[in-house]
Amino acid sequence: KAGVTQTPRYLIKTRGQQVTLSCSPISGHRSVSWYQQTPGQGLQFLFEYFSETQRNKGNFPGRFSGRQFSNSRSEMNVSTLELGDSALYLCASRGQNTGELFFGEGSRLTVL
Amino acid sequence: KNQVEQSPQSLIILEGKNCTLQCNYTVSPFSNLRWYKQDTGRGPVSLTIMTFSENTKSNGRYTATLDADTKQSSLHITASQLSDSASYICVVSASNNNDMRFGAGTRLTVKP
Numbered sequence: 001k002a003g004v005t006q007t008p009r010y011l012i013k014t015r016g017q018q019v020t021l022s023c024s025p026i027s028g029h030r031s032v033s034w035y036q037q038t039p040g041q042g043l044q045f046l047f048e049y050f051s052e053t054q055r056n057k058g059n060f061p062g063r064f065s066g067r068q069f070s071n072s073r074s075e076m077n078v079s080t081l082e083l084g085d086s087a088l089y090l091c092a093s094r095g096q097n098t099g100e101l102f103f104g105e106g107s108r109l110t111v112l
Numbered sequence: 113k114n115q116v117e118q119s120p121q122s123l124i125i126l127e128g129k130n131c132t133l134q135c136n137y138t139v140s141p142f143s144n145l146r147w148y149k150q151d152t153g154r155g156p157v158s159l160t161i162m163t164f165s166e167n168t169k170s171n172g173r174y175t176a177t178l179d180a181d182t183k184q185s186s187l188h189i190t191a192s193q194l195s196d197s198a199s200y201i202c203v204v205s206a207s208n209n210n211d212m213r214f215g216a217g218t219r220l221t222v223k224p
Contacts, residue, residue, distance in 0.1 A: 004155070035214075042216035043156075043201065056211075090155055099205065100146070101212070103155030 002027065004104035006091050012110045018079040021107045025072050025093030031055075032074040033101070034066060035090045043090065049074055078109075086111045115139075116204050118215035126223055129192055133218045135185040135202035143205040147176055147187050150199045150217070159187070159200075192222045 005024040013019050025032050033048035033056075045058040049068035066076040072093075078085055088108050092101040116137045125131050137145070144163045148156035160169045160176040162185065169176050173196075175188045189196055202215040 040216070043214040045212070045214070088153075092155075098161070099144070100158055100161065101156075101203070103148075103157070105155050106153075108153070 004091060004093050004102050006089075006104035006107050008107060009105065010108045010110075012112060013081050014112050015081055015083060017081050018077060019081060019109060020075055020077045021089055021091075021109075023074045023076075023091030023093075023104060025074070025091075026095075026102055029093035029095060029102070030072050031094035031096070032068055032072065033092050033094065034074070034076050035092070036060070037088045037090055037106070038086075046076065046089075081111045083111050085109065116202055116213045116215040118200075118202050118218050120218060121216070122219040122221070124221045124223060125192055127192060127194055130188065130190050131192060131220065133187045133189075133200050133202075133220070135187070135204075135215055137183050137185070137202070137204045137213070137215075139183075139204040139206055139211075139213050141207040142180060142183070143207040145176075145178060145185050145205070146203045147174070147185075148201040148203060150201060152198070156201055189220075194222050194224060196220060197222045 007022045031050045034046040035043045037043050048056040052068045063079045068074045088106045090106045092103045119134045146161045147159045150156040162178040173190045178185045199217040199219050201217045204213050
């Protein structure tokens with residue numbers, strides 16, 4: 001059973017640009033959540049999608065958005081990038097029975 | 113405010129030694145607590161999950177304890193190995209399982 005797949009793994013952008021990150025959950029998982037991780041800050045919850053609907057949202061500005069498709073794949077978008085957006089962005093899919101989170105390897109975003 | 117506090121923030125030990133990481137939480141109503149291991153630049157991987165009725169759970173050299181009365185958990189690592197060098201993250205779920213709170217993690221370094 002394939003794990004959670006995130007693309008791209010690494011990317012470099014400049015301030016003001018936008019970026020789209022992709023996440024394919026484990027087959028059969030309908031919940032996908034996104035997290036931002038910066039050194040010393042730990043995992044900060046961005047949002048969670050379930051069956052194409054946003055179920056929960058963290059305290060991030062509107063520049064951060066996401067969506068989920070009918071096949072449960074999810075994308076997150078960050079517009080008007082700022083230097084502080086440089087981080088590891090992690091996606092996780094959740095098993096319905098146990099509620100356990102299964103994380104992808106992350107997308108490392110660097111904003112110059 | 114529901115919070116998860118981990119200590120110490122970082123820890124350095126010699127290979128072969130034991131160590132204990134702490135997690136205190138105020139999440140209520142409590143559902144379960146998970147410990148994740150995150151290698152540098154990778155996604156977190158689940159080590160253990162503990163529910164209200166469980167006091168101790170082991171996974172190889174990792175043993176987690178839970179005191180639901182004092183809202184404390186610990187992760188004990190026995191006979192540490194170089195590969196144990198990682199961040200260990202405590203995640204506490206509220207009873208609806210949709211509200212997960214993340215600790216900032218403990219950065220463990222095992223030296224030869």
